[in-house]
Amino acid sequence: MSRQDYSVQGLEKILSPTLLFFREKIENNLARMLEIAGSADRLCPHVKTHKCPEIVKLALARGIRHHKCATLAEAVMLAEAGAASVLLAYPVVGPNCARLAEIMRRFPRTRFAVLADHPAAVEALSAAMTQAGTSVEVLVDLDVGQHRTGVAPGEAAVMLYEKIARLPGLHLGGLHAYDGHNQQPDAEERRRAVDAIVRDLSGLLEQLQQRRLPVPRIVVGGTPTFACWAAQHLPNLQCSPGTCVLHDANYSRKFPELGFVPAAVVLTRVISRPAPDRVTLDLGYKAVCADPPAGQRCVFPDLPDAPQVLHNEEHLVLQTPLAQRYQPGDTLLAIPAHICPTCALHDFAWIVEKGQIVGRWPITARIRMA
Ligand SMILES: Cc1ncc(COP(=O)(O)O)c(C=O)c1O
Numbered sequence: 001m002s003r004q005d006y007s008v009q010g011l012e013k014i015l016s017p018t019l020l021f022f023r024e025k026i027e028n029n030l031a032r033m034l035e036i037a038g039s040a041d042r043l044c045p046h047v048k049t050h051k052c053p054e055i056v057k058l059a060l061a062r063g064i065r066h067h068k069c070a071t072l073a074e075a076v077m078l079a080e081a082g083a084a085s086v087l088l089a090y091p092v093v094g095p096n097c098a099r100l101a102e103i104m105r106r107f108p109r110t111r112f113a114v115l116a117d118h119p120a121a122v123e124a125l126s127a128a129m130t131q132a133g134t135s136v137e138v139l140v141d142l143d144v145g146q147h148r149t150g151v152a153p154g155e156a157a158v159m160l161y162e163k164i165a166r167l168p169g170l171h172l173g174g175l176h177a178y179d180g181h182n183q184q185p186d187a188e189e190r191r192r193a194v195d196a197i198v199r200d201l202s203g204l205l206e207q208l209q210q211r212r213l214p215v216p217r218i219v220v221g222g223t224p225t226f227a228c229w230a231a232q233h234l235p236n237l238q239c240s241p242g243t244c245v246l247h248d249a250n251y252s253r254k255f256p257e258l259g260f261v262p263a264a265v266v267l268t269r270v271i272s273r274p275a276p277d278r279v280t281l282d283l284g285y286k287a288v289c290a291d292p293p294a295g296q297r298c299v300f301p302d303l304p305d306a307p308q309v310l311h312n313e314e315h316l317v318l319q320t321p322l323a324q325r326y327q328p329g330d331t332l333l334a335i336p337a338h339i340c341p342t343c344a345l346h347d348f349a350w351i352v353e354k355g356q357i358v359g360r361w362p363i364t365a366r367i368r369m370a
Contacts, residue, residue: 002301006265006333010357016269016331017287019342019349021246021361025263026055029245030062032259036230037239040064044087044219046242047074049340050264051365052349053081055245068219068240069365072099076370079107087113087139087219089176089240091121091149097128103370104134113137113173117151122164129169137173138164139219142204144197146181153177153204161213174217174236177201182225187257194221194228201234223247224255248339249299250292264349265333266298266342268316270326277319279306279326283334284314289341298334 008020037043040063047056048070056067056078066085067078078086092100092114104112116122116138129136140161143150151157157175164170179197184190201218208215216236221229223241230239243251247260268283288298295308298316306320336342343349348360 005261006301006335007355008333008352008357009355011267011331014267014350014357016267017282017284018267019346019363020265020267020333020357021052021055021349021351022263022265023351023353023358025261026058026245029247029260029263030058030064033226033241033244034062034064036227036258038230041066042230042238044068044085044238044240045245046070046089046222046240047078047365049242049246050343051077051363052343052361053077053364054361056081056083059245066238068242071365071368071370072096072103073367073370074365075100075112076103076107077365079103079110080364083110085111085113087115087173087176087240089115089141089178089219091115091117091141092125093121094124097125098132099370100136101128101132101134104136105132111137113139115139115141115149115176116160116164117141117143117149119160119163122160122167122170126167126169135169135171137216138170139173139176139217140164142175142177142201144177144179144200145193146179148178148180150177153200157204158207158211161208162211165213172214172216174215174219175201175204176219178220178222178240179225180222182228183254185254187227187255190225191228191231194225194232198232198234205234223251223258223260227258243340246339246343248337248342249335250337252335262335262339264339264343265335267350268332268334270328270330270332271315272328273323273326274317275323277321277323278309279303279318279320279323281316281318281332281334282314283316284312286313287342287345288316288334288336289338289345291341292337296337298336300332300334302332
């Protein structure tokens, strides 16, 4: 990740801190996703990474019809961008059920699906859909080891699946398995972990088949295990990576074999030189995500070895013997360690094409409610 890979003309007039998207790199990442998946129909990319309708349109232009999201605002953003199939991969509870029904009425050309992992939740969803005079597709969320949401792929999953089949206002959408805990550095170890999940999944599929319950699709995984899942031969499998569309410094370091490149950076400027060996930037944790440990929240291709010694809301302080080279107003580019929450901090991203700023795209779904 050298500065040459991210050279941009015309930054003088661009206010900082701000997000830049490199369009060619996004296109390359989308092409790589299609290559790994084997076909567009085996993809259901998660849009929580970018929350940006223009990137959805790039995916649609490549024939990617199924899309995953985590919030109602992302579901609306997808429908407005023209997505025909939207999976809200999140348990829908409380008044959010009725809001989902309302959104479904607003976008009749989009087919919506949701996740469920609890009998009480499917009953509430069924009541809300019935009251709204509509019906939603439900995928049973399986807990395949992360222990965040989901039901174990055994008897309880079969019972929930049968319940969904019986309830009015719901129809069976299949199964969902997200294995965010599988981040083994060794790709072979990751592959073995996915193989073990597939054995459990196959057992569950057999039980559902014996009961003549249809499984229209199985939506699985994120970026680290994307290639492991894509190599499986389960019927109607859809891989749901998200981060790799924009990618980031963390995943590049941990999973170089995947072949994705960071396509988003934050433009920052030197605002102060408080000591001979210090450079202070306008890159606080309100401009770059702070969920990685302090000191590791971004990578500077120009100053890769400078320790990040202080990170406040609007300031990032670097310690470097090269500090004298920098004057207030000088620009640096920072590759975020974690891109998804970084995008959510910005209203828009400037678009770089062939090294030139050509416009900007809104991060429409950074709001929570829709
Ligand atoms: C349910 C679900 N699916 C897919 C993804 C995408 O994973 P990744 O960001 O590793 O691509 C996530 C990420 O948080 C997720 O929570």
